[in-house]
Amino acid sequence: MAIPSMTAEDRLAKIDVRLPDAPTPFGAYVPAVQTGNLLFLSGMLATSGHAATVVGVVGQNLDVNDGRRAANVAALNVLALAKKELGSLNRVSRVVRLGVYVAATPAFSEHPKVADAASELLRDVLGEETVSSRLVFGVASLPLGSPVELEVILEVKA
Amino acid sequence: MAIPSMTAEDRLAKIDVRLPDAPTPFGAYVPAVQTGNLLFLSGMLATSGHAATVVGVVGQNLDVNDGRRAANVAALNVLALAKKELGSLNRVSRVVRLGVYVAATPAFSEHPKVADAASELLRDVLGEETVSSRLVFGVASLPLGSPVELEVILEVKA
């Protein structure tokens, strides 16, 4: 049960999740760009350092639960990057957009179940009042062979 | 021919389109998020309730006209959701971005024809002066097997 008076940093400590190091770019881009009070994060993959934690396509060599685990890893990278950029996750006022792109076969149709693993972690840490709009689809392939990539636009407090 | 003095709600009545019930989420997200004067809608599919009105891949079991019908259904869902969120479609000042994602084969190349079915409905209801920038591509698969998903960012009047 969410306790409204808790902050995102309180919740992060409470659910005892250890954030990874924030991912660094592997190309000619930056991790995030802020314009006004919107912070656009670069695409976050299921990676540790510059390696994928799992490789494959959901509906082919991976199933829904594999996809959910990858979405969870990518969402941890989102939190790590947001914390690094903002100093504190308490500065996130809203997840404006969450895009969940799943490397999937043409016959796959359960993308929302994979996406929910990312949505649930972000909600459990950042709070119910920050819950995002969402865009989910199946792509042909992703960088490094990651089965999931997340697009995140955050609204931040000054 | 568009009559500039008509409002979006006038045009909706005139072309005698009955809007469906606004789609509700099937996952841990919300239908739309407003930040400043931008309203980000969650991805809209060719659905009625939580079921796809048509299932398949354009260029495989579906052709361009099937794709256009699906894009029209998804665009009706966009209008229904925008009306529910804003109270009136007259509050839409601009469609900033329309993304049209078509479940398509690698050989398919007529995505713009499919996308135009969504663009045309939005233009006919919301007005020429609201016409969007657009992003269109073919994806591997979509939630529920829908052949089309729409991403919409609206600029809204206070």
Next chain:
Amino acid sequence: MAIPSMTAEDRLAKIDVRLPDAPTPFGAYVPAVQTGNLLFLSGMLATSGHAATVVGVVGQNLDVNDGRRAANVAALNVLALAKKELGSLNRVSRVVRLGVYVAATPAFSEHPKVADAASELLRDVLGEETVSSRLVFGVASLPLGSPVELEVILEVKA
């Protein structure tokens, strides 16, 4: 080596790149929409006029270098369109988001190398201080058979 005191238009002249005519829509949309100080460009393909300069799928009939050449052509279209919309590239203060969508096989994993060709051209012309956040994935197929499509959101000076 970047000379900070040079403007984007200076750099464009110096690297002696001739911009193509800005792409025009082939459907019911507009080339770009500005809201506040954000300019959303429609998806830019590897096209000259309304024809693709190269057709295919990376990892199938095209390799990474073919993809890079296509990304470079699409990025030139981005610059041409931005210049047409804004009057001068000196008005670009930031590339907020660069999306690079590569028509690719399920087994392809080197999307960042393709994407860097677009990122590098934008950086070399618009300047290090404008470098974008980035989103990259492999799609099933693209309009006209183009192997690359670019999504660009610019922050512009008044």
